[in-house]
Amino acid sequence: MDLLTDKKSTFALLRKIEALARGVPSPVRVMEVCGTHTMTVHRHGLKSLLREAGIEMISGPGCPVCITPNAFHEAAIELVTGREGLILATFGDMTRVPTRRGALRTAIPAPGSSVRIVYSPEEPLALAARESGREVVFFGAGFETTIPSIALMARKARRTGLRNFAVLSALWTIPPPLRAILESGEIRLSGFLYPGHVTAVIGLAPYAFIAREFGFPGAVAGFEPADVLLGIISVLEQIRSGRPAVANTYGRVVRPEGNPAARAVMDEILDPDDSRWRGLGLIPRSGLRLKRDYADYDAVRKYGLDLAVGAEDLPGCRCGEVLRGMSEPTNCRLFGRACTPDSPRGPCMVSFEGACFVLFKYRDVAHG
Amino acid sequence: MDRVSLELGSGGRTMRDFIARTVLPVLGNPRLRKLLDASHLPGGMAFTTDSYVVDPIFFPGGDIGTLAVNGTVNDLIVSGAVPRFLSLAFILEEGLGWASLERVLRSIRRASRQAGVEIATGDTKVVRRGQGDKIYINTSGIGRVVARPKASSARPGDKLIATGTLGEHSLAILLARGEFGLEAKVRSDCAPLNFLLPLWKTGAIWMRDVTRGGLATILSELAAEIPDSIVLEEEAIPLSRPVRAAAGLLGIDPLYLACEGRAVLLVRQGRAGQVLSVLRKHPLGRRAAVIGAVDGRVGRPGELILRTTAGGLRLLEPLTSELLPRIC
Amino acid sequence: MCLGIPVKIVELDASGELGKVDYLGTKVQTSFALLPGVGLGDWVIVHAGFAISRLDEEEARETLALLREIVENSGEPEETAGLP
Structure with a gap:
């Protein structure tokens, strides 16, 4: 599989991209909507190579930690500091998001309460079964890749009658914000790079409107350097031929119909919900929440949390604009000065997939 | 930052900032300011110190004892010195199993023989249960300078x-x-x-x-x-x-x-x-x-x-x- | 974080829902609850502890063939400069 990662492929593909880009109006701006694509582009030093080939890569709302508004993080802090005997389980980077109430990892839990970092949604459920005397709340943020497994845990909890388990869910679906970005017209884009693994779950159909209604090109791409470049080639070919489509350049993993079993779990347990995204605001049916039958397992209902308040970002933070593709992280006055991975001022500098973190960690070198 | 965070000990930027902004203004002298793994002293000697707090204390390929010898020895070697003498200081948690302590001691003996160093002085303190974690070790090392890294x-x-x-x-x-x-x-x-x-x-x-x-x-x-x-x-x-x-x-x-x-x-x-x-x-x-x-x-x-x-x-x-x- | 590496199923319990995958000799516990019908020896993509997709070996070969063709047509030298 070396061809997917080695420089022979990179340079051959870049040459092809350069030739294709010459035949289309510049600038060619491709938005990647997956934090891992952002990582691939920067971690392998492709950003400046692509710029030289005539392609500008723009990061979109592809990081679930980043687009989760502070209201969720503040609610999680409220739970673990305000309730005794409660374990708040969450993914590592969620504990570092700064809010007006501090961050989860520096919060001082109530007596008998604690914050626990987990790697898979299965762990908090196992924890709840083990620690029957304590409440376990899983604070899970994710896109369609993680959502089915979180939904599965809620189902498992209900089936096994586990009463001390609930989910504070920040579940986001990828296609609605793409519509919001295209409708707002704030930013001139040439095409989308669709997230490989989200699409492995939802299939190609949910993006069909983008080609049909907006006449806008896009390609599903994988995560190796050559995968990303193949996706960009497909976008360029669509622009040149004037035939926008939802192309699949990650056929080894993505089926056109997605993963029916995972989709069925989502449909069975979750309902679409109008949700508020950091930076993008309220987007109709862009989130998912547990159905009424699962009210006992929904932390919002179980503990009467209010997610409509406290949604403000810290002063000066421009994560919202970064998430819309409106601003490069380097345009932010805080970037690299007041805001670093050691002392982040916003979630985009926290998450391993956040555009600010990735840019800070994987800075480009001017080619000499 | 008004409290010590774990990041301070991670060896990264936070730690370097701490040394530059907090330690050196108070304690800095020309030798310390070089911030070397080991300092070269007058008389052709090199001197270094390190503390070991690894968790767990036993792991595949070694334990806190082998680490405490090799880590300090290696700091001398990469600083251009032949390791000669080590000090060995334990901070033990009340209740630590005797067998664990003996196992660590045997590892220290084996590692110091392998590295050609002599344990020349030592110290033992015990803290109440929960005030430490099983065993912490500090070793300092003295070596003979054979090269000046540049x-x-x-x-x-x-x-x-x-x-x-x-x-x-x-x-x-x-x-x-x-x-x-x-x-x-x-x-x-x-x-x-x-x-x-x-x-x-x-x-x-x-x-x-x-x-x-x-x-x-x-x-x-x-x-x-x-x-x-x-x-x-x-x-x-x-x-x-x-x-x-x-x-x-x-x-x-x-x-x-x-x-x-x-x-x-x-x-x-x-x-x-x-x-x-x-x-x-x-x-x-x-x-x-x-x-x-x-x-x-x-x-x-x-x-x-x-x-x-x-x-x-x-x-x-x-x-x-x-x-x-x-x-x- | 999406890990794009295909891993091989090396253990599977009777329910077919829990097992282990292997990558370069390292094994990790994985749930197959979202990917019914997989068997030992299948290559899958795992996300946060759950297998979410099966690797299509035919498609993988096609991608590699396409890449080989692009490399051959580009005139890039077979060996690019490494360390002298």
Whole structure:
């Protein structure tokens, strides 16, 4: 599989991209909507190579930690500091998001309460079964890749009658914000790079409107350097031929119909919900929440949390604009000065997939 | 920051800031300000100290005792000194099993014999249960100076050589903690680096052991001290299968993982072949490789640059935040 | 974080829902609850502990063939410069 990662492929593909880009109006701006694509582009030093080939890569709302508004993080802090005997389980980077109430990892839990970092949604459920005397709340943020497994845990909890388990869910679906970005017209884009693994779950159909209604090109791409470049080639070919489509350049993993079993779990347990995204605001049916039958397992209902308040970002933070593709992280006055991975001022500098973190960690070198 | 955070001890930027902004203004003197792994003292002696708080205290490939000897010994070796004497101070938690303590002592005996050092003085304190975690060790070491490392004499073309595969120590510890649900055959690389001592005479101008912060952190510190940039070749960096697997499965970056028995050497271009063949003859140096060079053309002075397997170039930063596995 | 590496199923319990995958000799516990019908020896993509997709080996070969063709037509030298 070396061809997917080695420089022979990179340079051959870049040459092809350069030739294709010459035949289309510049600038060619491709938005990647997956934090891992952002990582691939920067971690392998492709950003400046692509710029030289005539392609500008723009990061979109592809990081679930980043687009989760502070209201969720503040609610999680409220739970673990305000309730005794409660374990708040969450993914590592969620504990570092700064809010007006501090961050989860520096919060001082109530007596008998604690914050626990987990790697898979299965762990908090196992924890709840083990620690029957304590409440376990899983604070899970994710896109369609993680959502089915979180939904599965809620189902498992209900089936096994586990009463001390609930989910504070920040579940986001990828296609609605793409519509919001295209409708707002704030930013001139040439095409989308669709997230490989989200699409492995939802299939190609949910993006069909983008080609049909907006006449806008896009390609599903994988995560190796050559995968990303193949996706960009497909976008360029669509622009040149004037035939926008939802192309699949990650056929080894993505089926056109997605993963029916995972989709069925989502449909069975979750309902679409109008949700508020950091930076993008309220987007109709862009989130998912547990159905009424699962009210006992929904932390919002179980503990009467209010997610409509406290949604403000810290002063000066421009994560919202970064998430819309409106601003490069380097345009932010805080970037690299007041805001670093050691002392982040916003979630985009926290998450391993956040555009600010990735840019800070994987800075480009001017080619000499 | 108004309280000490765990990040302060991670060996990354936060720690360097702490030393520069908090420690040196109070305690700085010309010798301390050099911030070397070991200080050269009058009379041809080198002096170093280190504390060991590893959790768990026993792990595949070693324990806190082997670590306490090898870590201090290696700091002397990469500072150009032959290790001679160690001090050994224990802080024990009330209730620690006697068998564990004896096992650690035997490891210390074995490791100090292997490294050719004598335990010359020691101390033992016990703290109440919960006020420490089983066992902490401090060792200080004295060595005889045989070479003066000189990073500032680096010039374009000088080669960087890694003495072996990187990151096994960190990974062995993570797995011994039972994190991630990974099963892998990985042992800590913990070992004394005495076999590097002859290389001070055959072309090595600078050495560092690759400990906390990993290769990227120690080489960014080197890059900051020299008048040129450093370019590393990603595909030349030796990695074992378990480390490559962990990198792939967890998204951990091996360039930031710690070792306890590996070093990076800076050697003159013309000596690289010779140094490499000496290293490869030793069991601990079989996977030694040239991983990069001081570069006069790419990037700006002081930058550490990685040429990726995909052919791109990017800057490497010192370790910033603690290593958390990535997940979305 | 999406890990793009295909891993091989090396253990599977009777329910077919829990097992282990292997990558370069390292094994990790994985749930197959979202991917019914997989068997030992299948290659899958795992996300946060759950297998979410099976690797299509035919498609993988096609991608590699396409890449080989692009490399051959580009006139890039077979071996690009590494370390001197």
